[in-house]
Amino acid sequence: xxxxxxxxxxxxxxxxxxxxxxxxxxxxxxxxxxxxxxxxxxxxxxxxxxxxxxxxxxxxxxxxxxxxxxxxxxxxxxxxxxxxxxxxxxxxxxxxxxxxxxxxxxxxxxxxxxxxxxxxxxxxxxxxxxxxxxxxxxxxxxxxxxxxxxxxxxxxxxxxxxxxxxxxxxxxxxxxxxxxxxxxxxxxxxxxxxxxxxxxxxxxxxxxxxxxxxxxxxxxxxxxxxxxxxxxxxxxxxxxxxxxxxxxxxxxxxxxxxxxxxxxxxxxxxxxxxxxxxxxxxxxxxxxxxxxxxxxxxxxxxxxxxxxxxxxxxx
Numbered sequence: 001x002x003x004x005x006x007x008x009x010x011x012x013x014x015x016x017x018x019x020x021x022x023x024x025x026x027x028x029x030x031x032x033x034x035x036x037x038x039x040x041x042x043x044x045x046x047x048x049x050x051x052x053x054x055x056x057x058x059x060x061x062x063x064x065x066x067x068x069x070x071x072x073x074x075x076x077x078x079x080x081x082x083x084x085x086x087x088x089x090x091x092x093x094x095x096x097x098x099x100x101x102x103x104x105x106x107x108x109x110x111x112x113x114x115x116x117x118x119x120x121x122x123x124x125x126x127x128x129x130x131x132x133x134x135x136x137x138x139x140x141x142x143x144x145x146x147x148x149x150x151x152x153x154x155x156x157x158x159x160x161x162x163x164x165x166x167x168x169x170x171x172x173x174x175x176x177x178x179x180x181x182x183x184x185x186x187x188x189x190x191x192x193x194x195x196x197x198x199x200x201x202x203x204x205x206x207x208x209x210x211x212x213x214x215x216x217x218x219x220x221x222x223x224x225x226x227x228x229x230x231x232x233x234x235x236x237x238x239x240x241x242x243x244x245x246x247x248x249x250x251x252x253x254x255x256x257x258x259x260x261x262x263x264x265x266x267x268x269x270x271x272x273x274x275x276x277x278x279x280x281x282x283x284x285x286x287x288x289x290x291x292x293x294x295x296x297x298x299x300x301x302x303x304x305x306x307x308x309x310x311x312x313x314x315x
Contacts, residue, residue: 001025001203002047002148002179009042010273012232016042018203020055023096024181026147031211032183033196035291037187039056039203040183041079048077060148060179072101076141077150081157090136091116093125094143103144111139116165130157136171148179155186165216167193187284191215201294215283217290222255223262226275240265250274276286 002024017039024030034040036204045051047058049066060075068074094108098182112118115135134157155163170193174180178293199206227233230250237244243255266273
């Protein structure tokens, strides 16, 4: 189990992580979400003992990770797929990790095969694509057959087949009773892969709850309607207690009534419909809604903040 209690990290006047507390139990996939600059990577680095916290504690299996001499047997992690010497072969890289952690050499071939790199084992890593580097990083995380696994943006660079494979890998590891924490910006994948979410913004916890509950707490299910008689239809729906918002031109967004009821009302009033589409709540829509005030970097420039960033670069 991963336990984070009042974890805080400051860099001078900048607070990258602010009194963060959450737990990640075994047996499920936990998604770790937040906008750029939220402090996710800083948190993961503190979990792995790569960054010392200013205050609070982060433990894995009840102990700080740095107290474990052969760490890969306890925790497997992928933080940066590019953090590999380009002159080494994939086999040599994993063999060095295995020797330093007391892991049987046969595991090198096993994990290379598991991630689909067995034919590239003798190639130098410097010639790998981003997707291949990701697979090599995942192989390194799996090398010690650890009970806890941390992945930071593991889907970057993977093709559709690779994404599907990763989704199955997350599920298998959790079903084996392991603790799996996955940081990702790909909301649709987290909705498909994760059981539970930990969401942070500007260094602080926003929420920690199941995927279903998280999706349901944001934008509520509704109906998208398009009609050349949008004004009249809006009046008829409002009279029935619906909440109606006009969008572009003849498009309405309707809340409070199911799609079939909207269709019945339009028919009763003789109003034509060109579109009637139920809109389900989603992790992505809820994430954008709940983190709107925590976004550090926007398409229009950088929003100043005194509470985010690892020396201006925390994620």
